[in-house]
Amino acid sequence: MPAEPVLLDTDTLSELSRGNVHVNTHARTYLGAFGALTISAITVFERLRGYRLAIQQGKPFHRQLQAFEALVGTCVVLPFDADAADVAASIWSACTRSQRQNIGDILIAATAVARQIPLITRNRRDFEVFIRSAGLSLRLMDWSKPSRAPRKTP
Amino acid sequence: MRPASCKTSPLLSRTDPGWGLHQSETRLACIDTPVWYVFGVSRSALAHEVTVARTIRFPASLRDRIAADADRCGRSFESQVLALLRRHYGADVDIAPSPPEILALAQASLADVPDADARLITRKLRDRER
Numbered sequence: 001m002p003a004e005p006v007l008l009d010t011d012t013l014s015e016l017s018r019g020n021v022h023v024n025t026h027a028r029t030y031l032g033a034f035g036a037l038t039i040s041a042i043t044v045f046e047r048l049r050g051y052r053l054a055i056q057q058g059k060p061f062h063r064q065l066q067a068f069e070a071l072v073g074t075c076v077v078l079p080f081d082a083d084a085a086d087v088a089a090s091i092w093s094a095c096t097r098s099q100r101q102n103i104g105d106i107l108i109a110a111t112a113v114a115r116q117i118p119l120i121t122r123n124r125r126d127f128e129v130f131i132r133s134a135g136l137s138l139r140l141m142d143w144s145k146p147s148r149a150p151r152k153t154p
Numbered sequence: 155m156r157p158a159s160c161k162t163s164p165l166l167s168r169t170d171p172g173w174g175l176h177q178s179e180t181r182l183a184c185i186d187t188p189v190w191y192v193f194g195v196s197r198s199a200l201a202h203e204v205t206v207a208r209t210i211r212f213p214a215s216l217r218d219r220i221a222a223d224a225d226r227c228g229r230s231f232e233s234q235v236l237a238l239l240r241r242h243y244g245a246d247v248d249i250a251p252s253p254p255e256i257l258a259l260a261q262a263s264l265a266d267v268p269d270a271d272a273r274l275i276t277r278k279l280r281d282r283e284r
Contacts, residue, residue: 014276016257017264024257031253042279047263050275059271067262074256104279 005034006141007078007112009121010043010104015144026120026143038076040111046104080107083114087136094134102126113138 008016015023027037051065080088088110092100100106105123109130112119118139121127131138212220217231224234232249251259264272 010276010278013260014264014272016260017276018272019261027257027260028253031256035250037256046277046279047275050277054271054274061267061271061275064263064265064267064275067259067265071256071259071263074251074259101281102278103281107279 004117005038005076006030006118006120007108007115008037008039008043008143009108009119009123009127010046011122012120012143013037013039013043013047015122020144022145023143036074036076038078038117039072040078040108041080042104042107042111044072044077078111078115080111081114084111086110087113091130091134091136095130096133099129099133106130109136109138 012023016027031037047068048065051061051068054061055065078084084107088107091106091110092103095106105126109119109127113136116137118141119127120141120143122142122144124140124142127138127140130136131140220234220238221231224231227234227237229237236249264275267275
């Protein structure tokens with residue numbers, strides 16, 4: 001049983017949408033405890049723009065877009081606020097030019113750090129780069145693997 | 155009683171000081187026997203407020219009165235409670251979806267989408283995108 005709320009990054013939500021068994025199991029347990037998934041407004045933006053672009057290109061994904069919007073309606077959506085912006089600026093300035101290209105990850109990591117909650121990601125390496133570069137206090141967990149105790153990254 | 159971990163979390167204090175009640179109350183529900191119902195308050199996903207799941211305990215006498223009213227009105231127990239809340243507070247009240255319903259929505263959001271399109275829909279924001 002999770003002890004505290006966690007933030008799902010975009011890839012974890014995508015894995016859940018694809019039916020990843022391990023992510024699904026973790027999510028079911030988490031929902032049993034907290035009643036709602038927590039995602040960031042950045043993730044909402046990333047997914048919505050994908051649907052809207054595909055629909056603009058004539059692809060018939062209106063039904064999937066509606067399902068996503070309904071899903072978002074059940075989630076706690078953390079805004080990218082002034083505290084997160086402050087953290088994001090610190091991460092961005094500490095990163096190399098190539099690392100800065102992962103701007104979505106920077107904004108999501110900053111949201112988790114500003115709220116002091118763990119981030120659920122299957123791209124641990126990408127976020128560990130930010131942790132090392134900017135000296136962040138960010139806990140990372142991976143739901144795409146079988147249950148394991150959370151690891152605190154220095 | 156809230157779990158100790160809830161006391162220092164900015165997320166909890168910013169969104170809802172009572173978040174975490176659900177977990178402990180559910181545990182209590184296994185010990186006592188009254189009927190428990192989980193409700194949620196649906197709000198705009200992008201608003202500053204959030205959807206909060208709540209577990210409500212009804213004493214047996216109140217439960218019986220609500221059930222009798224629900225029967226008279228041709229509603230289920232849950233619908234009767236929602237009708238009362240809506241009448242008192244407005245329409246922005248609903249039953250929180252269950253975990254399977256939420257997981258089904260997640261899967262429906264990419265159902266029947268070819269892999270190439272799914273990659274487009276789920277790609278992360280990068281600088282220098284076109």
